[in-house]
Amino acid sequence: MVNISEFREYIIDEIINRTIFLAKSIDEIESLLKYWNLKQENVIAVRTSTKMRERYRNIYVYELKTKVREFSTQNFFRNYLFTSGLFEKLRSSIFSKGINLWMFRTYEWCKDLERIGNNKVLLIDYDLYIKLNNKIWALNLLEGNDYLRSHLEIRTKKLKTRYEFNTNSTFYKLINDDYSLPWVISSQISNGGDGVFKIANHDDFKRAISKIKTPVVKIEKFIENCIPVNQFAIIFFDKIIKYQPSRQIIEEHEGEMRFKGSDFKLKIDEKIERKITKLTHFIGLELQKLGYRGIFGCDYIISDNEVYFIEINPRFQGSTFLLTYNDDLFNPYILHMLSFYYGNYIVEFKNNMDICENQYVELKSDYSKYKYFSNIKEIEQQYKNESLDIRSAFDHIRLEPNVPQGFYLE
Template identity: 25%
Template sequence: MCKIWVGKRESDILTYNYFDYSITFYGSNVGNNKSFCIQHRINSSYSQDYISFILKNLKEILSDKKNYEIHFYNNVLAYKVVNLFPEIEKYIVNLNALSVLNSLRHKTLSRLWLCNCIDTPAFCLLSKKECTISNLKKKFGSQYTSFVIQKNYSAGGTGTYLMCDNNQYEIADKLDEIELYLASPFYHPNQSYSCHAMIDNEKCVIFPISRQNFYTENNKLEYIGNTYIDIHSKLSVNIKNSATKICKKLQSIGYRGICGFDFISTNHRILLVEINPRYQGSSFVINASLHDNRLPSLFELNNMCFTNGIPNEFAFRIENLKIKYYNSSLNYQNASDIKKAKYIIDSSENIIFLDGFLSAKSFEKGSYLLRYISPCEEF
């Protein structure tokens, strides 16, 4: 059986050797990788051009009529491809129902559903005209000075804005008159956390918890990496307990396979921010540790969730896994980021994933450059 990966980055599959072919937005475009973004580095999106690129390459690979299975980083992209070429669906594995995916991806709807069983940030759904500091303070309280405004479908910080007195008009210009936005107070102090989970018919397996690293650029909160925390800490146990409750709810509506959850910790409370029903930006780090510990890859574990389930032995070892790496990624804002990227490449202590960076001749602002894994000091 030949296996094909379709996703955002070639590096998503480079820490565990499982696939025969890959079609990615960013990648080396060498060997069995077909990369969409090569000389002109642009922001990733499910554009019509990218979907057409995927279809063209899938048809070429499948033309020899061997046995194939296609794995998607994000099932939503799989459905976009199937809409244009329905015959390809028979090759796609581990596909959740689109209605379930859309419900979980919708930031307001999923939060409204889950706030009955776990804590979430205070929130409301507002139009562009309602997203003003004075209105937000009326709704959430004058003690808050900043607010998070989010598109209901977005990822990696794209479509997430931090609004305060100084920038409310600038952010308002970025909002669409015909959209509704999820609004919440920006809690201070807070720290962001995330975790992977696997859901089969009987069990929910929670992977070690990581602290998410962000920076604010142009009034956006942008994800730039993860650092894993002590699996025995009280914080880790509390987040794991919340994640387990969420998994049980997802399991009840038929969701199976890999999923990710984002939380914040503030004033001794763990609050769910959003659900990501797909592989995560840090999945390649998890795979590196699974490989080190002679455990099946996330891709194989995902298969198990849709078939016979994850064996108890694997579940126990996964939940007690010590991940000895942290990961960081770099996006382009100005020329200094190119210099920084080249410095990172020359740094011997990092495992670098270029994803075609050196082939690029020009860069769109905000576009992905590269990412890397570094060993944690405590290990």
């Protein structure tokens, strides 16, 4: 059996404090700072809140240097790393010591970072990431599994998935085919920032395709009163560890269906929970065959006591950090990092894991729900008699349009 105390020290000394964490926000990796003795100088954050800055003053924060809060996109991160001088700083003072890199999401230039000093980047391969972001490719991948294929047949009948070109004529073609409104449409290729739109009429459709950049859109029937659910898991080369599902908080803004947070107080039928977890497990098996390691997530909807798969998220997700507020060895960030290593301690610990295909890990966390906000006064009025952990941007930070001012935890 693994000596838990010794194993914790091994994780802290040999993995966590030999890794640089390039995070979207300090909150994402606060559990490692709070529970796992991560050194502040090993963290580079894009953004922060007044509350986090009070706790962790030694962390480099990009938005405090630029005075702007902007969306964290592929081009943004590339610019951030290579024009801020951080890349040269990493190369000269950190990578030469053989320290690894943890990132919230993989980018094509991560390969360049991996080549420097034979370093390890704790992320999936970029080419695999791009393939899995293609909704058509991902669905075709799942068709190769008997269990998933039978599920997808039920899904197709319910959602009536279509792939059409991103043109105005598509709208009238579907109407003429008696494809009744409302619809949900999104781009063929998702990169974490593409919109999902509810379409009730032609004006909605025009507005949506003007924002979708890919030539092909995925179109499905809009299911009223459904429950959007997410579940994430960790893939080792021979194990798959699933975590408890969460309800996704989705809000509609000018037809766009935006992710606004997660709620782990989800109460659903036990059979539905097991079905979600089994689907995530079998999807994980298909990713495992491709050489996928680390964290991934799946989106589902629940309607009429049935589960329907929506898409794969080959990355950390917005809900992930809520289940990291603990010192448990099953902490998702810890298991994600361990999935890239093969030391004796890790092999022994991994071999003791025994999570069946329809079972998940349920972690005790400091928080169970969070939600983004744009107007902190509205939140304070709504919850004036409750104690909330409100994390808002600095007053002197300029917010780009549609970027959340902050979020609150409860």
